[in-house]
Amino acid sequence: MATYTPAQNDSAQPFDTRAGYQKAFSTVISQARHTLILCENDFAESDLGCLSNQKALWAFFSQSSPGRMQLLVAKADFLAQQCPRFIQLLDRFGHLIELRVIPEHLKHWQKGWLIADQLNYLIRHHYDWYRGELGSDAKTTALLKQQFATLWEQSTSTSALQRLDL
Numbered sequence: 001m002a003t004y005t006p007a008q009n010d011s012a013q014p015f016d017t018r019a020g021y022q023k024a025f026s027t028v029i030s031q032a033r034h035t036l037i038l039c040e041n042d043f044a045e046s047d048l049g050c051l052s053n054q055k056a057l058w059a060f061f062s063q064s065s066p067g068r069m070q071l072l073v074a075k076a077d078f079l080a081q082q083c084p085r086f087i088q089l090l091d092r093f094g095h096l097i098e099l100r101v102i103p104e105h106l107k108h109w110q111k112g113w114l115i116a117d118q119l120n121y122l123i124r125h126h127y128d129w130y131r132g133e134l135g136s137d138a139k140t141t142a143l144l145k146q147q148f149a150t151l152w153e154q155s156t157s158t159s160a161l162q163r164l165d166l
Contacts, residue, residue, distance in 0.1 A: 018130050021132065024134040025053075026050075026053055026056070028120055028121070029060075035067060037113075040073060040074075040124070041073070041075060042073055042077065042079070045130070067096065069098070070099075070100075072148065074109075075101075100156060101157075106154060106155075113144050115148070119137075123144070
């Protein structure tokens with residue numbers, strides 16, 4: 001699998017704080033019209049469950065040609081326990097959202113990213129730090145998408161977000 005090296009992309013906007021990461025995350029979410037690909041440790045730092053992201057995702061899923069989202073997580077517990085707005089989206093738009101968990105033998109993968117419509121991207125270089133970049137580059141997103149596909153193939157569906165509705 002090819003590894004990502006930062007492109008000489010003048011349009012890339014670096015960030016290195018939690019607020020910068022969350023702003024960049026929300027920017028990519030709001031830019032999406034057709035597809036969203038997300039790979040992260042557990043989305044605890046991303047603010048995926050905030051009201052503004054919920055509204056942006058609700059619009060993304062309820063447009064005339066609804067968007068599709070693929071999420072790849074190392075740990076699904078945070079989404080299941082701490083993101084009621086995301087669970088609401090999953091309940092309503094579950095047919096448009098796919099979630100998989102990275103298997104144990106690939107947990108050494110420590111980089112997170114988002115891709116919106118195969119052009120806009122966010123890269124977080126390591127789960128433990130907020131350093132990364134936001135940009136728009138087809139070459140970079142193609143490489144990230146290839147890495148995502150490799151991880152996706154080896155990942156498994158999770159039942160952590162399934163409700164019993166008893």
